[in-house]
Amino acid sequence: MTDFAHTRALFELPEGVVYLDGNSLGPLPKAAAGRVMRTLRAEWGEMLITAWNRAGWMGWPARLGERIGRLIGAPEGSVMVGDTLSVKIYQALAAALEMRPGRKVILSDSGNFPSDLYMAEGLIRTLGQGHELRIVGPGQVADALDESVAALLLSEVDYRTGRRHDMAALTARAHAVGALTIWDLAHSAGALPVDVAAARADFAAGCTYKYLNAGPGAPAFIYVAPEHLPAVRPALPGWLGHERPFDFSPGYAPAPGIGRMRIGTPPVLQMAALEAALDIWEGVDMAALAARAEELTALFIDLVEDSCPELSLVTPRAPARRGSQVSFRFAEGYAVIQALIGRGVIGDFRAPDIMRFGIAPLYIGEADIRRAAAALADIMKNRLWDRPEYRARAPVT
């Protein structure tokens, strides 16, 4: 069993906390504070405007994109950092639809993250060409792929259930009917061995604040398969995606490669934190990490199912069919999660009844899993979730 104690030591984890919500926001890398301070004081503070060149800020989105690319099997020059995941999904989908002008269907599933669906809805409205967003159950995707489909837009790992799609198989099936694929890697990048090139994905996008641990509101990334890049005329063509942004010419001309997917001025402080977060991934063997995630998720499932018969597992049992996450269904799940947080075990809740536990071996070990399962067992056995302080729902602000 590979030991990830060396990477765990690279994170600030509060004393007494078992953190099973890295699928929502990864913890703070110890090096992040120093890295961000350097950018604040020595770069912004001292170099001022000249830091865009002298500190290399202008090149960070591409350089960080290369580093993320290595974690998702993307060839050099095919990943760019910037904006939010929703915006990157929009750009990818717009490009895909433009490449399939005769087709009107965007196929997605009910396990996709809602923002992806909203952005698709928004794009359909703006295009005004009668496109249709067709949403099927996760198990019906393969059968729903036909020659009306322009683009298949899916999250590889379901944010609620942790169910994992077979990216390569669905992409092959999409290609067989002439459709393009856009994969949302929000719950995949840094959680699983992703290989967008081997899977022949056409487009992909992801965020960096979950399993990549780059901090709240860290920028997203976009992947465009190199063979598509020359034809992509980006939606949202901002000045930093221009061929020669500093010519300030009135007409847009796309940058030669993946640079064209840039829009505006990138968030430098967030990128500094992202850089520190990516340092941790140097030398991490993704296959070993995935094997460890498989062990830890299996252990958590076993322990919880043994002691909490009221909870129903919604995550697939077959390891290849799940992400680095385990979810259980329980009507009073909200209160159970509050009771767990009260005991220092942080998971989260997704309406109406799903309790999610993200299991990131980079900083979570067997002792954490046992402690979390024991706390959950105690809460269930003693119906501690029934206390008013856990049932009261805080308004989401």
Add this chain to the structure above:
Amino acid sequence: MTDFAHTRALFELPEGVVYLDGNSLGPLPKAAAGRVMRTLRAEWGEMLITAWNRAGWMGWPARLGERIGRLIGAPEGSVMVGDTLSVKIYQALAAALEMRPGRKVILSDSGNFPSDLYMAEGLIRTLGQGHELRIVGPGQVADALDESVAALLLSEVDYRTGRRHDMAALTARAHAVGALTIWDLAHSAGALPVDVAAARADFAAGCTYKYLNAGPGAPAFIYVAPEHLPAVRPALPGWLGHERPFDFSPGYAPAPGIGRMRIGTPPVLQMAALEAALDIWEGVDMAALAARAEELTALFIDLVEDSCPELSLVTPRAPARRGSQVSFRFAEGYAVIQALIGRGVIGDFRAPDIMRFGIAPLYIGEADIRRAAAALADIMKNRLWDRPEYRARAPVT
């Protein structure tokens, strides 16, 4: 003469530097490092995912929007922070075009920032309804406004020349022909007394890393006139602009007010720096600041014109017609700026021949202006710009 020494003391300014490029990137507020560290360590590090509620991150885009709103004359609930300026311009323009379905012209001018024009071009392509982007000279805008115009898209202050449009007059003229206005406040917010409500602007957007000093890649803001808000169905409808984002429902429904202009997860570290930057503005009298800017820009013009006959002023002489910036034209402007930087006077250059000097009284005083003008005079008199080290152009990366 109002003394801004008290605000100057709130910035980290490198010893020996006269910083006249705050129109590109404002300097580091002394409080920013501590504020960002608190968010990194005490919020992200300690509270982890719970910081979205416990530290209030979820509400920051609206709260920071209110604070910016007070600097630009926006009523409560009409400004939202997030994304980049280009993205916010896109959202504003898309909303305006949708409100004028029968009209096909977007009117802008050659003094607008190119990214705004590129985003308009991109929107026109995505809409595919035969809209036209009509670009006229800054002096021709009023005459070019006719009943074919759906939206007037302008930067109030020209990023190159510093020329300032009359926002109220052009908005009135646009309204008289039934057009809507979108004002880019990149070089206005924090530089001038802006009053979007009094000017009856329909939409506005700006960035916070120039005169507002929120740091490299700080988020943008968008203003929507309250009377338009209920009808705005946002382009780029991300989950955080949803009425109930945490319901995760598959269909989009806009948040009741300006919240609908949110898209994805906001950049929390950048917002922490923005908060520190906005603290400096508490108690700053915008009228006094503008009066001081008028004095300092006039002084710089006088000093430079007296001693550098080779340079031609491109910024309007009438104080009401310029922003907080002075620009001169000179064929070898690039080399002059390099020579100035070599002497600790930081201005910048915009192709083909414009030298820009941003003058922000918040941290620039009379002594700085005199020192900058003297350095410029010496460089011009002794043709120091002709040295090879200043003429060699660094590749923009």
